[in-house]
Amino acid sequence: KNEVEQSPQNLTAQEGEFITINCSYSVGISALHWLQQHPGGGIVSLFMLSSGKKKHGRLIATINIQEKHSSLHITASHPRDSAVYICAVTGNQFYFGTGTSLTVIP
Amino acid sequence: DAGVIQSPRHEVTEMGQEVTLRCKPISGHNSLFWYRQTMMRGLELLIYFNNNVPIDDSGMPEDRFSAKMPNASFSTLKIQPSEPRDSAVYFCATGGSGPKAGELFFGEGSRLTVL
Numbered sequence: 001k002n003e004v005e006q007s008p009q010n011l012t013a014q015e016g017e018f019i020t021i022n023c024s025y026s027v028g029i030s031a032l033h034w035l036q037q038h039p040g041g042g043i044v045s046l047f048m049l050s051s052g053k054k055k056h057g058r059l060i061a062t063i064n065i066q067e068k069h070s071s072l073h074i075t076a077s078h079p080r081d082s083a084v085y086i087c088a089v090t091g092n093q094f095y096f097g098t099g100t101s102l103t104v105i106p
Numbered sequence: 107d108a109g110v111i112q113s114p115r116h117e118v119t120e121m122g123q124e125v126t127l128r129c130k131p132i133s134g135h136n137s138l139f140w141y142r143q144t145m146m147r148g149l150e151l152l153i154y155f156n157n158n159v160p161i162d163d164s165g166m167p168e169d170r171f172s173a174k175m176p177n178a179s180f181s182t183l184k185i186q187p188s189e190p191r192d193s194a195v196y197f198c199a200t201g202g203s204g205p206k207a208g209e210l211f212f213g214e215g216s217r218l219t220v221l
Contacts, residue, residue: 033210041195043212086149093162094139094151 003027006087006097013104019074021100023087026068034061034072035086037099043086046072077104110213112198118219124186127216129198130179135211137201140173140183143215144194152196155181188220 004025013019023032034046047054047061049070054061058077063070074081082104087097111130119125131138139154153163155175163173170189175181185192195215202209 035210035212041217042214043197043199045210045212048209088149093164094154096149096151098148 002098003095004087004089004097006085006100008100009098010101011103013077013102015078015104015106017077017104019077019081019102019104021072021085021087021102023070023072023097024068025070025087025089025095027089027091027093027095029068029089029091031090032063032070033088033090034070035088037084037086039083046085074102079104079106110198110200110211112196112213112216114216115214116217116219118221119188120221121189122187123220124184125188125192125218125220127183127196127198127218129181129183129213131181131198131200132202132211133179135200135202136178138175138181139199139201139210140181141197141199142194143197149197152183185218188218190220193218193220 007022032049035043036046037043049061049063058075060073082102084099084101086099089095110132113128137156140152141149142152143149150165152165153173154161158175158178171185173183195217197212197215199210199212
């Protein structure tokens with residue numbers, strides 16, 4: 001069993017759509033990270049959360065500690081949002097989700 | 107700041123050869139992480155350092171792998187001898203400090219192919 005589960009694994013959306021990617025975890029954590037990996041391979045840290053909600057531009061990340069669940073939302077999606085989004089949690093160890101591959105079609 | 111700098115970006119080597127990957131962290135960042143990414147296993151944490159001291163190396167797959175951080179501005183990940191199953195992209199990341207404490211900053215990765 002994976003300590004971090006993401007859904008969906010793959011997602012295709014039309015430009016402008018509202019997108020939600022989910023992350024559930026089963027271990028105690030001190031923080032949760034959302035990472036973005038573009039087709040070129042580079043990884044960028046989008047958010048680090050330990051509670052509540054964070055917003056950056058069109059991206060919103062929320063976390064519910066009691067339910068051990070986090071969501072990443074993209075409003076008004078754009079083709080340049082096409083990437084793999086990875087959820088990672090830090091506690092006693094680092095655990096990674098397997099990623100959600102997002103394709104936004106013009 | 108130039109960000110996390112990794113070298114080489116690409117390396118192709120033959121089985122049995124020694125491979126050394128290098129990482130220059132962002133100045134002032136106290137934590138440094140080595141990750142490996144493969145299609146089969148996704149991202150895996152190999153080892154991380156805090157203030158140049160290895161804290162958790164439980165992700166290091168075998169004794170063939172070793173990592174060092176002799177000072178705050180340099181780290182290496184060595185594989186000796188290398189095997190084809192070591193082929194992967196190896197990322198170095200550092201942990202932010204101050205207002206960006208806990209945030210991860212990734213290098214562009216070193217793509218290793220072992221023939």
